[in-house]
Amino acid sequence: MSVTRRILWCKRLLVGSVWRVFPEASRQLTIRAAEAEETVVSNAHASDASPYPYHYKPAHKEAPLKSFQTGQVLGTVHLHPFVFGAPPRIDILHRIVVWQRAKRREGLAKVKDRSEVRGGGRKPWKQKGSGRARQGSIRAPHWRGGGVVHGPRGPKSYDYTLPKKVKSLGLRVALSVKYTQGDLTVVDALQVPTHRVRETFPILEREEWSSVLMVDGGELDRNLCYATRNLQKVDVLPSKGLNVYSILLRDKLVLSIGAVRQLEQRLLQDCVD
Amino acid sequence: MSAYTWVRKALDVSQLPRVKLNNIQDLPGAKRKAVRVGRGPGSGKGKTCGRGHKGQGQRNKAAIRVGFEGGQTPFYLRVPKRGFRNKNQTHYVPLNLNRVQYLIDSGRIDASQTVNMHTLQQSGAVGRIKHGVKLLATGSEWFESKVNIEVSQASRKAIETIQKVGGQITTAHYNALGLRVLLKPWRFEDRLQPRRALPNKKLMAYYLNPENRGYLVVTEEGRERLRDGGMEGAYLGDDGRVHIPGKRVTLYSQPSPPGPDRLVGPVGGLDKQESVRGHESQSEPQTTDTGTEV
Numbered sequence: 001m002s003v004t005r006r007i008l009w010c011k012r013l014l015v016g017s018v019w020r021v022f023p024e025a026s027r028q029l030t031i032r033a034a035e036a037e038e039t040v041v042s043n044a045h046a047s048d049a050s051p052y053p054y055h056y057k058p059a060h061k062e063a064p065l066k067s068f069q070t071g072q073v074l075g076t077v078h079l080h081p082f083v084f085g086a087p088p089r090i091d092i093l094h095r096i097v098v099w100q101r102a103k104r105r106e107g108l109a110k111v112k113d114r115s116e117v118r119g120g121g122r123k124p125w126k127q128k129g130s131g132r133a134r135q136g137s138i139r140a141p142h143w144r145g146g147g148v149v150h151g152p153r154g155p156k157s158y159d160y161t162l163p164k165k166v167k168s169l170g171l172r173v174a175l176s177v178k179y180t181q182g183d184l185t186v187v188d189a190l191q192v193p194t195h196r197v198r199e200t201f202p203i204l205e206r207e208e209w210s211s212v213l214m215v216d217g218g219e220l221d222r223n224l225c226y227a228t229r230n231l232q233k234v235d236v237l238p239s240k241g242l243n244v245y246s247i248l249l250r251d252k253l254v255l256s257i258g259a260v261r262q263l264e265q266r267l268l269q270d271c272v273d
Numbered sequence: 274m275s276a277y278t279w280v281r282k283a284l285d286v287s288q289l290p291r292v293k294l295n296n297i298q299d300l301p302g303a304k305r306k307a308v309r310v311g312r313g314p315g316s317g318k319g320k321t322c323g324r325g326h327k328g329q330g331q332r333n334k335a336a337i338r339v340g341f342e343g344g345q346t347p348f349y350l351r352v353p354k355r356g357f358r359n360k361n362q363t364h365y366v367p368l369n370l371n372r373v374q375y376l377i378d379s380g381r382i383d384a385s386q387t388v389n390m391h392t393l394q395q396s397g398a399v400g401r402i403k404h405g406v407k408l409l410a411t412g413s414e415w416f417e418s419k420v421n422i423e424v425s426q427a428s429r430k431a432i433e434t435i436q437k438v439g440g441q442i443t444t445a446h447y448n449a450l451g452l453r454v455l456l457k458p459w460r461f462e463d464r465l466q467p468r469r470a471l472p473n474k475k476l477m478a479y480y481l482n483p484e485n486r487g488y489l490v491v492t493e494e495g496r497e498r499l500r501d502g503g504m505e506g507a508y509l510g511d512d513g514r515v516h517i518p519g520k521r522v523t524l525y526s527q528p529s530p531p532g533p534d535r536l537v538g539p540v541g542g543l544d545k546q547e548s549v550r551g552h553e554s555q556s557e558p559q560t561t562d563t564g565t566e567v
Contacts, residue, residue, distance in 0.1 A: 088286045180287045221354040248294045 022183070061179060062086050065257065068187040072207055077186045077257060080264045082271045084179045086172040093177070093244060095109045096170035099162050109194050114139045114147030125146050144212040174247040175263070190216040190256045195226035204234065211251040215239050217258025239263055363404040363424055370434060371412025372398055377420070379529055388422040390447075391455050402456060403445060410434060423488075426479070445488040445495070446472040446480050471502045474515075481509040 012127075061079040114120065120139030141149045177203055185207070192200050193200040193249065204212065211233040214224070220238055228234040236248060239259040247253055255263070286292060290496040297406035310322035324331045341348045381396040390406050393399050393479055399406055404426025413434040420440040427435075427444055435442045447455055448470045461467075472480050472489075480495070488495035489507075497503055506518040 088284045088292075090284065090286075090292065090297050091300040091303060093292070094299045095303075096298065097294060098299075177286050177292045181289075181291055182287070183291065245294075248292065248297070251291060251293075 061185060063179070063186045065183060066187050068203065068254075068256075069192075070192055071203075073186060075259065077177065078184075079260065080268065083172050083264050083267045084176050084184075086176040087170065088177055088180065089169065089173050092166060092170050092173050093248065096162065096167065097248065098245045099160065100243065103157075103159040105158040107158050108154075109152035109156075110154040111148040111151035113149070113151070114141060117145070117147045120146075165270060168267055169239045170244045171242065171263075172267055174244045175253075176252045178247065185252065185254045186260055187254055187256055189258075190214055190224055190254070192223045192227055195223040197227050197230060200224065200227035201231075204231070207252075209234070209252050209254065212254055213237060213246055213250040213252070213257045214254040214256075215242050216256045217260075217262045239266075275533070283331065290395075301559045314443065360566045365405045366402055366408035367409050368399055368406050369409045369411035369423070370416040370431060373408075373420070373422075374412060374416050374418060383419075384418045384420045386421075388420055389455065390424065390452070391458070393424075394456055404449075405452070408432075408435075427486065429484075442486050443488050443492055443495075444480065444485050445492075446470075446476055468501075469498060471498060471504070477507070477515045478509055478513065481507060483516060 057215065059081065061081055061084045063077050063079055065074045065077045067074055117139040120137040122138075124135045124138050125132060137143075137146075139146045141147055174183070192203075204210070214228075215237050216224075217239050220236055225236055228236055233250060235246060235250060239255075239262045242259075242263065243253045289294065308318055309316065310318045311320075313319050316549050321331070329336060340349050342348070352521045366491050373382065373388075376396050376398050382388060382392060382398065386392070390399075390402060393406060394402060406422045406519070408422070408427040410428050410430035410432045410433075413430055416434050417438055419438055420435065421442075422435065422440065423443045423445050425444060425447065427442055432442050450467050451469045454467060454469075471477070477489075479485055480489045485491050490496070499507055504517050509518055
């Protein structure tokens with residue numbers, strides 16, 4: 001191992017996982033987490049089984065649980081550090097956004113080559129004796145109105161596959177970045193009594209959610225869908241459909257507690273250690 | 274991977290402007306630009322596009338197979354075949370005590386629990402396990418954790434070290450299926466648990482040997498397996514063979530090589546009465562014609 005590699009290795013240890021290198025630190029973190037657990041007043045369901053196979057347990061991330069209707073703080077929610085505390089791999093976000101946009105391309109660009117342009121079957125003039133340059137077709141590429149050479153050829157898919165682990169890491173990074181930058185809000189339930197915008201709008205105004213993505217766990221509330229349908233920068237998604245592009249498209253992210261648990265369940269499948 | 278990666282990983286985004294679609298970027302060097310060939314002499318890949326003049330190399334992609342020598346008998350056909358591949362070879366993943374100690378210190382292995390190969394794999398002590406794990410003694414000078422560990426095989430010094438600091442060690446046999454049950458328990462959750470197989474003839478002697486802390490003698494579970502397998506009371510004779518009472522069969526065993534540093538004295542752990550014979554053998558290492566002196 002060269003010196004450079006060794007330094008990188010040390011850095012990785014330091015940056016990636018503090019609790020692995022320093023047992024003392026890990027103990028403190030565990031204690032802090034345990035203390036926090038005791039003081040929590042929340043209707044969030046605490047998962048009984050630790051997702052970690054062994055005894056170490058990094059500190060949970062925490063977020064206030066707000067009431068969507070009133071804006072009142074109801075308690076504290078524990079967010080899993082694997083999902084909401086991922087390292088900010090901005091490069092992964094970029095890679096995923098590029099991939100999402102690429103696979104979304106319709107790829108309909110198409111031009112006609114010389115065989116597809118109408119006409120041009122007849123030789124314009126005879127080969128010899130006219131004093132003009134020899135020509136075979138009026139649709140040859142160098143003619144005005146002629147066919148195009150090497151142009152885009154019809155419907156084409158720009159889809160490609162990213163590794164599954166990169167995709168799920170991307171989602172974790174996006175959620176973590178929103179959390180770290182203070183743009184993530186967890187609410188009790190994404191429901192409104194009526195489908196009228198004028199009743200939902202005060203909620204958005206109160207929270208200053210001018211550009212927001214709201215994510216619910218199971219079926220979306222129909223009233224909320226109708227009430228936000230006509231608002232320009234307000235999106236509503238089920239947690240199944242949550243993706244990096246949609247998250248980055250809007251400034252704020254609002255997750256219902258159900259969505260948080262569903263996302264954790266889904267994304268923790270990659271949690272090996 | 275460049276150092277830049279780690280710099281970016283340590284980025285504190287809470288102090289930065291909001292991460293949005295217009296300010297994200299990939300790492301420099303993550304993508305290589307395609308070389309545009311045939312675009313003029315200034316590009317360096319102009320006229321012949323880097324393919325030279327004329328012929329097969331210019332026209333085909335890779336039609337010439339690897340090892341082809343232009344028609345003459347190639348090297349790999351000129352030279353006769355040699356050697357063989359042992360299909361019965363077993364490979365135990367080596368694991369040294371220093372690594373175990375490191376993982377315990379860093380909190381990845383919980384020393385208060387029984388450590389088995391599943392634990393070792395989950396904690397990253399070993400990677401892919403094909404046939405088992407063998408515990409070796411590098412780092413025995415500073416090994417200090419009291420652990421209860423079960424592996425496939427262990428070196429004499431490793432056993433000695435673990436017991437010296439007050440831990441317990443057992444060597445246990447797992448065949449392919451047994452290893453699968455151990456390492457991937459979730460695959461057998463809604464299925465009948467397969468019964469654990471006894472060691473084969475060659476390995477029987479190893480696991481009947483208390484010096485090796487073989488599970489067939491030192492654990493109750495192992496003795497039960499022996500009974501289940503109809504081999505109750507099997508023992509390792511001084512001749513290095515496995516004797517089964519009530520049966521005329523004796524299983525020949527692999528002799529363990531005679532060595533000067535023999536583990537002597539009570540093995541500790543489960544049964545007090547099991548003291549390893551070895552006083553005689555230590556004083557005068559036998560070399561019988563079978564070469565067995567266990």
